[in-house]
Amino acid sequence: MIEISGLTKDYAATRVLDDIDLTVDAGRIAAVVGPSGAGKSTLARCVNLLERPTSGSVVVSGQELTALSGKRLRHARQQIGTVFQSANLLRRLTAAQNVALPMRHQGLPDAEVRRRVGDLLERVGMLHRANHYPSQLSGGQRQRVGIARGLALQPSVLLSDEATSGLDPDATRAILDLLRELRDDLGVTILVITHEMDVVRGIADQVAQLDHGRIVEEGAVADVVRRSDSPLSRALLPMPPASAVDGRRLWTLRYRDAVSPVWLSRAAQDLGEVAVLAALVEDSGAASVGRLTVGLDPRLEERRVVEVLATYGVAAEPVTALHAVAGDRTESAA
Numbered sequence: 001m002i003e004i005s006g007l008t009k010d011y012a013a014t015r016v017l018d019d020i021d022l023t024v025d026a027g028r029i030a031a032v033v034g035p036s037g038a039g040k041s042t043l044a045r046c047v048n049l050l051e052r053p054t055s056g057s058v059v060v061s062g063q064e065l066t067a068l069s070g071k072r073l074r075h076a077r078q079q080i081g082t083v084f085q086s087a088n089l090l091r092r093l094t095a096a097q098n099v100a101l102p103m104r105h106q107g108l109p110d111a112e113v114r115r116r117v118g119d120l121l122e123r124v125g126m127l128h129r130a131n132h133y134p135s136q137l138s139g140g141q142r143q144r145v146g147i148a149r150g151l152a153l154q155p156s157v158l159l160s161d162e163a164t165s166g167l168d169p170d171a172t173r174a175i176l177d178l179l180r181e182l183r184d185d186l187g188v189t190i191l192v193i194t195h196e197m198d199v200v201r202g203i204a205d206q207v208a209q210l211d212h213g214r215i216v217e218e219g220a221v222a223d224v225v226r227r228s229d230s231p232l233s234r235a236l237l238p239m240p241p242a243s244a245v246d247g248r249r250l251w252t253l254r255y256r257d258a259v260s261p262v263w264l265s266r267a268a269q270d271l272g273e274v275a276v277l278a279a280l281v282e283d284s285g286a287a288s289v290g291r292l293t294v295g296l297d298p299r300l301e302e303r304r305v306v307e308v309l310a311t312y313g314v315a316a317e318p319v320t321a322l323h324a325v326a327g328d329r330t331e332s333a334a
């Protein structure tokens with residue numbers, strides 16, 4: 001569990017993080033998003049105390065880190081694994097040797113190191129590359145080895161700072177699957193710093209948007225999605241390209257409660273063709289929540305569309321040109 005409260009970080013006269021409160025429960029994945037320069041990396045570095053906060057507290061698994069220094073801080077840090085954008089593997093060491101490094105520093109016995117390295121490389125699907133050097137691995141493979149190294153000391157918390165930046169979609173998907181497994185199988189608490197909304201959609205339980213060093217919006221992803229049109233909510237559901245719209249009128253639909261699984265086909269009987277252009281749907285127990293962008297016949301009367309969909313428990317709102325532009329801007333800035 002990570003509990004950040006009242007965290008402020010100044011560099012000389014510049015306040016880079018301003019009164020940040022953020023809690024990530026054990027075994028959850030939280031994403032921190034925001035434009036470049038918002039303070040995301042600084043926040044990650046304050047969580048493992050690579051940067052010392054100017055004020056505020058950082059509690060990881062019940063331990064207040066800002067109160068520690070020297071040996072006790074180094075010891076406490078072992079429960080926090082980190083993965084960075086470029087895995088920063090040592091070039092002269094093999095994948096296995098890179099993963100072993102934190103354990104060697106710890107002075108663990110050889111047999112134990114070998115066993116754990118094998119387990120870790122297997123977990124990240126890289127056992128078959130154990131004796132390869134970083135230059136012989138793809139970017140995605142290096143990232144996996146970096147994650148294995150981040151897990152070497154069996155941390156309860158993993159910080160991932162832009163770990164999927166610059167990876168192709170397949171490699172990104174593999175890394176996100178791996179992070180999800182670490183949460184689900186090992187109960188690792190994960191803080192993901194990212195500028196990619198796909199990462200948030202793919203794995204995050206909760207999301208916080210940082211802007212100019214402040215959290216401007218946060219919440220469980222499902223709740224943010226259900227919110228009335230906030231910038232983060234819009235960014236989580238990108239607007240479709242004009243080519244896909246093809247003369248239809250755009251509507252944003254939101255489920256506010258449990259809906260019948262067949263609402264879409266029923267609604268289509270009343271409204272004609274419903275083109276689903278973007279969708280974010282989450283199942284949480286019996287209820288599913290979601291947001292969709294759909295295209296409807298532009299000749300349909302606005303009031304009728306709202307009424308028909310309301311009978312299925314779906315809130316409908318026409319997308320104005322302004323919404324679409326703001327959504328695009330949020331997406332590219334985030």
Ligand code: ADP
Pocket residue numbers: 011016034035036037038039040041042043
């Ligand atoms: P992000 O990760 O969101 O792109 P950063 O946390 O890297 O943002 O940076 C936030 C702000 O803090 C930026 O304005 C950056 O220039 C500044 N900053 C980051 N590290 C330092 C540092 N060591 N000294 C001074 N300013 C810094």
